Amino acid sequence: MEAFGDDELGLVLKRVIDRNDRKSCAQVCNQWLRVEGLTRLALRILEPELLRKFLPRFPNLITLEAAGEITNSDLELIAETCPDLRLLNLNLRQTQRVLDEFEELGPNDVGDDGVCAVAIRCPALTKVCLRRRSRIGNVGVVDLIKSSQNLSTLDLAKCTKITDEALEAIGAATSLRVLNLRGCSLVTDWGLASLATGSTSRTLKKLVLTECDQITDHGVSLLQQIYFLEELNLAECGPRVTDRGGVAIAAIRTLQRLDFSWLINISDITLLAIAQNCRNLVAIDVTGCEMITGAGIRSFSNLKSLEVLVLASCYNVCGEAVEQTVLECQSLKCVGLDRGLRMWMPTSMQENLSRICRLEWR
Template sequence: MVTISLSHNPPFQVPTKNMETLGDDELALILNIVDDPNDRKSVSQVCKQWLRVEGRTRSSLRVLEPDLLREFLPRFPNLLAFESSALITNSDLEFVSKTCPNIQFLDLNLKPTCRVFDEFDDMLGLIDVGDDGICEIATGCRKLCEVRLRKRKGIGDGGVISLVKAAMNLTTLDLGRCSRVTDKALEAIGAANAIRVLNLLGCSLITDCGLALLSKGCVSQTLKKLVISECDQITDIGVLFLQQMCCLEESNLAECGPGVTDMGGVAIAAIRPMKRLNFSWLINITDATLFAVAQDCVDLVAVDLTGCELITGAGIRAFANHRSLEALVLASCFNVCGMMWSTLCSNAGP
């Protein structure tokens, strides 16, 4: 008799003589209803057949030690989701692409386990995955839908261009803190026809020209969320182009610098589907932007005005009768008094 213990169910016993009559397909059907990772681990320890089938039916994997990939990854050829927050090399990703060609969700957001100095952070690109590794993934995994590459310092235009050209179903692309990404990559992203979420946080080489290229492409008809916070070369000229993104529902321009003023703020307000705005620390935004946002963004749910020093109670009062606003962040807005805030809250709808 073989005893199988699942974390949410009492142990049960399976006669070993009957196990021999079950093929891999039958075992796969059983494993399809086992979702808990600990339960799957218990099942895989029953015998070699269960171990083999559990690996072939596994859909997601989080890798903590990429150095050991070649030892265990071949057991999971049908993965749909691959995640690793550790340093990973180009050759590692080449092996992943050849071993697991059906991957749809790739999360390589770097999350160091300890505090690192800025000098070391700048060197990550020398020892971590770069454009060559992303090109291998793009070539080998053509079904990619979501790709997250945040803080991978070695990734630049070459890898991004290869990725967006090969992954025709790509809907989410996170390039936050990929500091080598430039306007050239945005031109390729602009030509994509399925991307809905694009994160360019801290991509400081991006300029107004890049936003123009992004807005003129097919992506302007599909993009719903755009993060360009801390892209401090952007000015009103680039923000004006965003008006062409007719489906945009969420925009984050936090800390884009003094070049974004009311001209850019009013332009953003003209995007009618907008639901969430982040104008944090745009020090040249004034009440004029708030008047436009309150009037034109009728479906707005949340707006963050942290550090917008020039706004006053007059601009905030424009939201008093807004029909859908749920969150208004006013931290470090020193010209907005407590009495005005109380008045706004009392006038707000249920």
């Protein structure tokens, strides 16, 4: 093995994919340890407090994921050590330690300074997840957008300091395809206007606005200018999103997945428009839309692409309407129903529907 030079050994180690196998290789000798680090492209950081001890061994990383609290200085070290990063995920989930989605991170958790450092030193970034990092605000996001010309995915869910100022910069991004703003409750219609009139209107495929409860029909209506949008989530966006906004959304004919959960002022009017115009719709969730009736649900009967229909807490939808829709919409694979409907739906009807598609009681 001593005859192996670094280049030859590197070619061998690049073919070793399994993490445990790579760890074993790194324990062979000092040369193998060094070259294994140089050829490592992905790394998961489970103990950020040890970052300074092991990170310098991996200067060529393109994927880095981290769990728990990570400081500005940690992120600055990452940016300095790994300039070729393409994917940065600061919301790593571990199977043995599942973090609560609403867990509050410590006072030293990363903020704008750390994000700015990454933005400056890692221009090749394409996917960035900053979910739950509540100390990150507009300054870091604006710098990230300006520096990362190839950024395609940006997850800012639960980054509660984000405002319309950040969305103005995001709207100018030229390659963004996925944007998650869940729980960014300071976002308003003005911010949505930036997304709908900027470069993102031609690139965005998925937009999550869950719990952005300051937006209204005016802002939602502007989203129809995002011409190629395939997935839109407006769950829990509040009572100021009504059929006016819903009908406007129906003009986006490319839509495949829609979530209107708990929009209490959405009714059959919106569903009729969606069924008529969004012929590529694959999944729709209207949980908690109490104004919806069987007439709105039956409008989906002729859709040839619909696979998932969720109707939990839709108390004006009866079993007969569900049965008719399932029988006529042959593409349906899964229907989500309220548990309360189960006791009123005849067993024979349930058995008949279960033979056609999967019933999920919620």
